[in-house]
Amino acid sequence: MTIRDDQSIGLNRSKRRPLRIHRAFTLIELLVVISMMGVLVSLLSSGVQAAREQSRRISCANHLRQQSLALHQFHDQFGRLPFGNDRGAGRNQSWAAAVLGQLEQPEIAGLWDRKVAWNDATRNLQLSVTVLPVFRCPTSVNDFPGDTDYAGVMGSALASARSLVGLDINNGVLIGSSPQRRTAVTLTEIVDGTSQTLMIAEVVDRLSSEHGLWADGRSAISHDNGGINVDGSGEIFSLHPAGAQVAFADGSVHFMTESMDPSLIGALCSRNGREITPAIESHD
Template sequence: MAPQEGERMRELNQKGRLETRPSRAFTLIELLVVIAIIGVLVGLLLPAVQAAREAARRLQCSNNLKQIALGFHNYHSAHRQLPRQQDPVNRHTWAVGILPFIEQGAIYERYDFDVAWNAVENREIIQTNISTYLCPTTPDNRSFANDGGFPTATTDYVPPGSIAAEFNKSGHITRRKNPNGMLKGSKVTRFRDALDGLSNTLLMTECAGRPQFFVKNRLGPSTNVNGCGNADVTQSLAKWGGWANPGHSIPIHGFQGDGLTCTGPYVINKTNNNEAYSFHTGGLQINLADGSVRFISEQISADVFASLITYQEHEVVGEF
């Protein structure tokens, strides 16, 4: 063998040994350290991601309430009055009346106004979920109410029809001579009737999560007899959640801190059983009769909230 060929063979053998040398693997300690670092990073990022998602959901909720307020204003421009909470004959609600003004004209055209809201002819329509009426923060927000013996699609936004009589005389608030809200029963109202001013008058508030019964952001007991004239809970269900159901308007009763007993000094986020309630942290969203949307603290004074509900007490609320 020539010297050059021998040298070449030695180089090839050396190269082969280098290429086949096994690579160094992670030790168990190094692997655990990497896993721990990843866990810490996930723990730091997850709350930020959740907060960003909730901020987006809250913004969508605010947009829903804005669209509803604009729907009311456009309805008022077209009919020279606000839509009623329910008409006196077939009990069709405001939520049906404003459908053409929130880009739901196709549903509106199919709805039969010549029969009752819950007649067979309307049942397919009132089982339709309308995204504008649903807060995206609400869990399982496309569940169905069953107050009339058949399923109906729900709403998370309702008019606070009045201050309940028991609450009005409870001492938790100053007694109002006219405790009604702008949308109460079949009464016709117009924006000019708001003697408190449109920016001091509540139009819609959240009452989210029905028909499931929630107390302080968790599911409540299967039954609850809470007194003060409010609807009792049976089979873990809070009543009157359907958007087409004329009973979905909420008279404010005020609750104790446990969210199970009324009356009391708390008016927000104690229970969704016909009370103002949301799944937003720290408060809920409302729209006012002037079309604006506000986030209000769950620590708001019951008296201030009562002033927002009424519209003919000559009350100027100011900051809240």
């Protein structure tokens, strides 16, 4: 019979190490972690995209304000607004070319000849391809020399028939010249109110063949085909989500949504339809 020393027994017990259990991630736990990381990345990406779009909208709105201010300064100087398209003698000169001086483009304004065609080979053609950032929306993906993402609003066939009598569809603010109308519009002629009448609108990424050039008077539009962001070749159209930005004749900038009723759009495009229109939220 073996007799064991209690002290030696205690010593041996004290040398024993506690049992450690090494627990690894299960497949399910790993998948949960990965999915959570994916959600966080998605939320972060959405936040970044939203911030970028907000910045683009602010920049676009500022461009519209600059253009509106230039038009008001032109009106102060000459007693009326410029034509949206001065068609006389085939000139097709745009409202944008008329306000080059007011847009602080003195070099181009000093050389520009408003008595000849906008694309006259010896006078204006080379100037017409000048890149003017004030006419470019930050959302634009189709940039080329001389392009514009904005258009003067000549009117709309969707407006009240009262606004069309004797004026064809030339019932807006930046109208085209014609044998029936040889003088441009004054602010006092905007009987619907300057805060209820469009003057400039986004028409993003038109090609040069679609008159998407700031100097080409044919860039002015009549919004006739329905809603916002339906047709980018000659209607109110933008790459901002869910709508487009516009400048009213009082200089305020607003966001018009894609859900807006076409008859309301037509009413806002005309200066003299005498329609009753609801207030639109301003981005000023």
